[in-house]
Amino acid sequence: MDKFQIQSMNLHYGKFHALKNINLNMQKNKITAFIGPSGCGKSTLLKSLNRMNDLVEGCKITGSLKLDGEDIYGNMDVNVLRKRVGMVFQKANPFPMSVYDNIAFGPRTHGVKNKKQLDEIVEQTLKDAAIWDELKDRLKKSALGLSGGQQQRLCIARALAVKPEVLLMDEATSALDPISTGKIEELCMKLKNEYTIIMVTHNMQQALRVSDYTAFFLLGEMIEYNDTDTIFSSPKEQKTEEYITGRFG
């Protein structure tokens, strides 16, 4: 089933044509990877899915983007959209407050006030993000004191705490060591039973290991989109092959 349907989408930053005629359907409960050289528009497309591009002045989008058949840029309340479509940023960005308050921020935003209920959410999401054991004794400590890898998993937990349907991850592991990266990859594969995950990565191995589908972008165009095994074993386009074999990019 398609979670996202994107049809003849174009995006301009002012005069700059950043995404050109994108047509892409992404499946529910799968991991889709966006790959491509720097500046090709991966982050831009990702941010269009939860309308974080609204913050960019002069950003104009045409075409249609749908979430479960509903127009993202139509009547949908942007805050509801962002609750349904969570995001993990490239650089871990925990709030300067306690671990507990970081996780509880989202649920509180959406009206959960009951202390017991919040306690449960905090514990459950930290367990889901495979970081409960490391943090259970530090819930009241500032999140800024955690290691980079812990911070990023905390941010994943924070995103999960609002019970999203989709998780967007923009190079979420690029600043992390192999062990933290491995933990987050494992986590993604576990989470896809319940969530739809879309990740941007510069790491071909990671895309191959983790994702079910891969889309290759170049200069604002989507060159090829297929299941990951096909893309990496027998790409149809020559540019894709050149990119994944490391001949450019």
Add this chain to the structure above:
Amino acid sequence: MRLGKIRETAMQGVFFLTAITSIAAVVIICIFLFCNGIPAMAKIGFSEFLGGQKWSPTNVPPSFGIFDMIIGSIYVTAGALVIGVPVGILTAVFLARFCPASLYKVLKPATELLAGIPSIVYGFFGLMVIVPLIRQYFGGNGSSLLAASIVLGIMILPTIIGVSESAIRAVPESYYEGALALGATKERSVFKTILPASKSGVLAGVVLGIGRAIGETMAVVLIAGNQVQIPKSITDGVRTLTANIVLEMGYSTGLHREALIATGVVLFVFILLITLSMQAIKSRSENHG
């Protein structure tokens, strides 16, 4: 080569001298205040002076108790904070996060202009506008704790706004984006992530505002009523430490004059405490990154 060396040494000397000037000014003021003030306090008796509630310097024998004025200064400053802090912080939030660019071009210079208005003009404004309004709506003669609080509240606005706004702007945008990405509204993102993250900077602004309020003289003298008493309501008159000095310095002699200088010492100690807490806030925020 040698000429360059000489020039360098000479310039260093000049820098040294200029640096020394400000330090020397502080030291000389300290010496002046304490040398004149402390003996006077000793003569009057420290507890008599600081805790005494009778101020009648021209009686025989005279009494020099400034307790009511210490309380007066604290009340007036607290009143100014009640008005100035919420307005100042909300204005800073508005300027930093909500204000459209075109409006900002007008608003920002306006808040800066507020800082440049001489305090006597604030005093006039209080006397001609605030005092009559209070007289009309609250009764009494209008010159009161309330009038002084309102005018001082306005006077500390530019300090609080300026310092808070730059503190708010210094908060990483990633906090804001993180909150929005969780589905929080813009208002919630600003008030629950950005503002708390800027709290030590905002606090520094408030402390500077306290310093400004407690040291303010001209505006207060015109509108506070200046009765030596602990006000029982906000419409009662009040005399601050600064007002006490400026009202009586002109005709005082002998121990009376020294007692006024000693009043200055008390004021100076307040300012010292404020500066120290300012330093503490700064070093704490540096430690927290």
